[in-house]
Amino acid sequence: MIFGFSFKQKMKIAAFLFFIMCSTMLIRMLEDKSIKNMSNAFVSMYHDRLIPATDLFFLAENVYAKRYLLEEALNPERTVEISFIELKKKLGSYNKNIDSLVRKYEGTFLIKKEKSQLADLKTKLRDGIIIENNIITMAEIHTLAEGRHLFEASGKTAYNNISEKLSELSRIQTDAGEELIRESESIVSGSKLYSTAQVCLAIFIGIMIVNLVLTSKVANITNDRFKLN
Numbered sequence: 001m002i003f004g005f006s007f008k009q010k011m012k013i014a015a016f017l018f019f020i021m022c023s024t025m026l027i028r029m030l031e032d033k034s035i036k037n038m039s040n041a042f043v044s045m046y047h048d049r050l051i052p053a054t055d056l057f058f059l060a061e062n063v064y065a066k067r068y069l070l071e072e073a074l075n076p077e078r079t080v081e082i083s084f085i086e087l088k089k090k091l092g093s094y095n096k097n098i099d100s101l102v103r104k105y106e107g108t109f110l111i112k113k114e115k116s117q118l119a120d121l122k123t124k125l126r127d128g129i130i131i132e133n134n135i136i137t138m139a140e141i142h143t144l145a146e147g148r149h150l151f152e153a154s155g156k157t158a159y160n161n162i163s164e165k166l167s168e169l170s171r172i173q174t175d176a177g178e179e180l181i182r183e184s185e186s187i188v189s190g191s192k193l194y195s196t197a198q199v200c201l202a203i204f205i206g207i208m209i210v211n212l213v214l215t216s217k218v219a220n221i222t223n224d225r226f227k228l229n
Helices: 002-074 084-105 112-141 142-227
Strands: none
Touching: 002 084, 002 112, 002 142, 084 112, 112 142
C-alpha cells in the first residue's frame, strides 16, 4: 500500500515536472520570438522610416535648389550672368540627385498609401522637368520676360505640387514610425508577461520541491512506524 502510494505520488510529480518543462520551453520560444520581433521593429524604424525621412529632406533640398536656380536665371535684375547651357547642366545635376534619392526610397519597405504617394511624386517630378525645359526654351528662344511669365504661370505650381507630395510622404513616415513605436511597446509588454510567467513557474517549482521534501518525510515516518508495528 505504501509502495502504491509512493508510486502514485511520483507519477504526479513527474507529470507536474513534465508540464513545467513544456511550459518553460513554450515561454522561452515565445520570448525569443518577441525579442526577434522587437529587433525587426527597430531595424525597420531605422531602414524604412528614419533613412527615408532623411532622403525626403534631401529631395526637398534639391527641389528647392532647382527652383531657386531657375528663379535667379529668370530674374531680370540679377547681377551675375547665367548661361542657359550652364543652367541646364546644373538642373540636370540636381535631377540626377533627385532620381537617385527616389530610387533609394523605392528600395525601402513601402506601405500601400506610401506607394501611391510616391508614384504621384514621380509623376510630379517628371512634369516639373518638362515645365523647366519649356521655361528655359521660352527664355532662350524668345525673351526672358516670357520665360518668367511661364514660370509664374506653371513653374511655381509644379514646384508647389512637388513640395506637397514630399510633405505628405513625410507625414506618412511620422505615422508609420508611431505605429512601429506602438508595436514595440506591445512587444515589451509581452516580454514582461513572459518574465512574470517564468517567475511564477520558479515559485511553483519551489513549492513543489518543498512539498516533495515534506511528503518524503511523512512517508519515511509512516514507513518507520509500519516496521515497528
